Amino acid sequence: MEQTHxxxxxxxxxxxxxxxxxxxxxxxxxxxxxxxxVRGKAPVAILRAASYQEDLLDRLRRGAxxxxxxxxxxxxxxxxxxxxxxxxxxxxxQAEVLAAAVALFERLGAAEVRVGxxxxxxxxxxxxxxxxGYRTAIPGFxxxxxxxxxxxxxRVGPFAGEREIYLARTALAxxxxxxxxRMKTHHWxxxxxxxxxxxxxxxxxxxxxxxxxxxxxxxxxxxxxxxRLFPRSFAIVDGIVGMxxxxxxxxxxxxxxxxxxxxxxxxxxxxxxxxxxxxxxKIEYLQLAGVGERQIEQRGETIASxxxxxxxxxxxxxxxxx
Amino acid sequence: MSTCVPxxxxxxxxxxxxxxxxxxxxxxxxxLEPTVYALLALREEARAAFEKGWRLVGSWEAxxxxxxxCGRVAEPHWATSLVVTLYGAMGIHDAALERGTRWLLAxxxxxxxxxxxLAQWLSPRTVEFDATLSGWPWQTGTSSWVEPTAHAxxxxxxxxxxxxxxxxxxxxxxxxxxxLDRRCHDGGWNYGNRRVLGADLPxxxxxxxxxxxxxxxxxSIRWGEAxxxxxxxxxxSASPLARAWLGACLLQYRxxxxxxxxxxxxxxxxxxxxxxxxxxxxxxxxAA
Numbered sequence: 291m292e293q294t295h296x297x298x299x300x301x302x303x304x305x306x307x308x309x310x311x312x313x314x315x316x317x318x319x320x321x322x323x324x325x326x327x328v329r330g331k332a333p334v335a336i337l338r339a340a341s342y343q344e345d346l347l348d349r350l351r352r353g354a355x356x357x358x359x360x361x362x363x364x365x366x367x368x369x370x371x372x373x374x375x376x377x378x379x380x381x382x383x384q385a386e387v388l389a390a391a392v393a394l395f396e397r398l399g400a401a402e403v404r405v406g407x408x409x410x411x412x413x414x415x416x417x418x419x420x421x422x423g424y425r426t427a428i429p430g431f432x433x434x435x436x437x438x439x440x441x442x443x444x445r446v447g448p449f450a451g452e453r454e455i456y457l458a459r460t461a462l463a464x465x466x467x468x469x470x471x472r473m474k475t476h477h478w479x480x481x482x483x484x485x486x487x488x489x490x491x492x493x494x495x496x497x498x499x500x501x502x503x504x505x506x507x508x509x510x511x512x513x514x515x516x517x518r519l520f521p522r523s524f525a526i527v528d529g530i531v532g533m534x535x536x537x538x539x540x541x542x543x544x545x546x547x548x549x550x551x552x553x554x555x556x557x558x559x560x561x562x563x564x565x566x567x568x569x570x571x572k573i574e575y576l577q578l579a580g581v582g583e584r585q586i587e588q589r590g591e592t593i594a595s596x597x598x599x600x601x602x603x604x605x606x607x608x609x610x611x612x
Numbered sequence: 613m614s615t616c617v618p619x620x621x622x623x624x625x626x627x628x629x630x631x632x633x634x635x636x637x638x639x640x641x642x643x644l645e646p647t648v649y650a651l652l653a654l655r656e657e658a659r660a661a662f663e664k665g666w667r668l669v670g671s672w673e674a675x676x677x678x679x680x681x682c683g684r685v686a687e688p689h690w691a692t693s694l695v696v697t698l699y700g701a702m703g704i705h706d707a708a709l710e711r712g713t714r715w716l717l718a719x720x721x722x723x724x725x726x727x728x729x730l731a732q733w734l735s736p737r738t739v740e741f742d743a744t745l746s747g748w749p750w751q752t753g754t755s756s757w758v759e760p761t762a763h764a765x766x767x768x769x770x771x772x773x774x775x776x777x778x779x780x781x782x783x784x785x786x787x788x789x790x791x792l793d794r795r796c797h798d799g800g801w802n803y804g805n806r807r808v809l810g811a812d813l814p815x816x817x818x819x820x821x822x823x824x825x826x827x828x829x830x831x832s833i834r835w836g837e838a839x840x841x842x843x844x845x846x847x848x849s850a851s852p853l854a855r856a857w858l859g860a861c862l863l864q865y866r867x868x869x870x871x872x873x874x875x876x877x878x879x880x881x882x883x884x885x886x887x888x889x890x891x892x893x894x895x896x897x898x899a900a
Binding site for chain 2: 411412413414416417420421432437440441442443444445456477495496497498499500502503505506536540603605
């Protein structure tokens with residue numbers, strides 16, 4: 291009996307290894323490179339912020355300056371992570387960070403600053419925004435917010451090797467899409483940062499709750515595909531308190547005390563990975579985005595000075611930085 | 613303060629688009645899902661609005677059977693289930709219903725494919741479920757989830773006696789077993805699974821209500837406990853949409869919508885909330 295069981299496990303392991311090898315081969319073949327909007331060195335700023343009570347607008351302003359962000363006259367869409375929400379928890383982008391981002395882009399002279407999200411699991415985006423404290427923290431929130439799951443849609447493409455995908459019109463109409471994500475580990479993708487956060491512009495009304503289509507296409511391919519569809523974007527990753535372990539929903543809080551920001555989402559995510567003690571070259575969606583070939587110009591704090599290793603699930607131990 | 617049904621119906625009628633359909637929110641383009649919910653709510657109240665919306669739904673029939681998500685999307689959509697339910701409620705039997713029902717019966721989750729079953733055999737604790745039981749996906753080619761499965765079961769249960777398609781009872785039986793297999797440890801339903809990577813998932817209000825509505829009469833459910841769980845979720849959740857579905861579930865089984873006893877959240881003009889709160893689910897489901 292034991293031998294049979296043992297043999298079964300061995301076959302499983304062999305097949306798992308074969309599938310993993312095939313997956314690695316596929317990654318090598320399908321690297322997609324940076325989106326058309328990204329040229330030359332990608333600036334990424336790391337700012338310290340020990341808590342959400344600090345002057346976050348000042349931190350974001352310094353980060354924007356360091357990255358040369360110009361938002362004058364632009365219609366800006368801020369896209370937080372509201373995949374789910376637990377009051378006082380760390381699943382979603384913290385309200386204080388989103389509020390500071392709204393204030394930042396208004397000060398930078400944006401023509402319009404909207405907030406939009408299409409949550410991945412729960413249908414009632416307005417309720418999640420309320421639970422997350424966005425209505426209280428952000429002036430005029432009701433007039434700014436769009437439920438991207440139930441927005442009008444437009445067809446765009448190609449997408450991740452597929453002919454097309456439908457996306458929320460509000461996101462496509464923005465001059466600048468700002469992914470305001472929380473720094474989290476992810477039990478299928480390794481990490482979820484600014485690129486994976488773009489899943490929220492895919493309309494649930496068409497693709498469902500969750501957007502299983504993106505998993506069928508492949509999480510990594512989908513994240514890289516969306517990255518290419520939004521060349522006019524900017525990333526703000528809230529790592530003041532992140533999530534480690536079994537993220538993106540059931541992990542534990544992990545204080546990291548930083549905000550990472552920049553105009554190239556892949557470069558920002560790669561930097562955030564290094565802060566988390568994770569090798570970005572081993573994160574499939576970053577490989578597909580060609581991050582290994584990107585020159586990143588680090589500004590603000592050094593990675594070494596803020597590095598905070600995040601706990602990983604057993605499946606992702608191999609992505610830890612040596 | 614709860615909004616009364618006549619006010620909700622008036623609001624739905626006022627939000628009808630020029631093409632006869634409804635968007636998810638006033639001013640948005642028409643989609644099949646809010647349009648059918650609006651029609652289910654208005655069918656006995658506003659004939660002119662209903663006829664206009666019904667014509668739009670008819671124009672959205674997809675070539676292969678089923679109905680499209682909206683005017684911009686050509687492929688049939690999971691909300692075909694809602695159209696079949698609407699047909700059943702209206703007592704109309706025509707060729708479009710037969711085609712739509714056949715499309716629905718042919719639709720199944722990708723998790724029962726050989727490759728997916730192999731992956732599950734290789735790593736059974738990754739997502740714990742019975743891969744022989746297929747429900748319904750949100751979109752063709754993807755996996756089964758609780759909400760589209762619940763809607764498909766309600767739709768097929770509504771029309772099983774009057775369409776000439778074979779295999780309905782067997783498909784309903786499998787879909788119900790799939791839902792029971794996905795039931796969470798706490799007695800409700802998450803949006804898809806009960807246990808992932810060794811961790812129990814919590815039930816969610818909307819999916820718990822819908823799964824129980826679809827499992828109507830199932831002998832394996834302890835209904836008293838299940839409905840108490842529904843009431844508890846309603847007291848704990850301030851989501852108008854969650855409360856609308858939880859109320860619909862309690863209306864179906866207990867004949868009354870509960871007063872939740874806590875403040876209503878701000879009104880967003882969500883057509884689904886107004887419609888689900890206005891539909892007489894006890895009459896609709898009892899007539900199946």
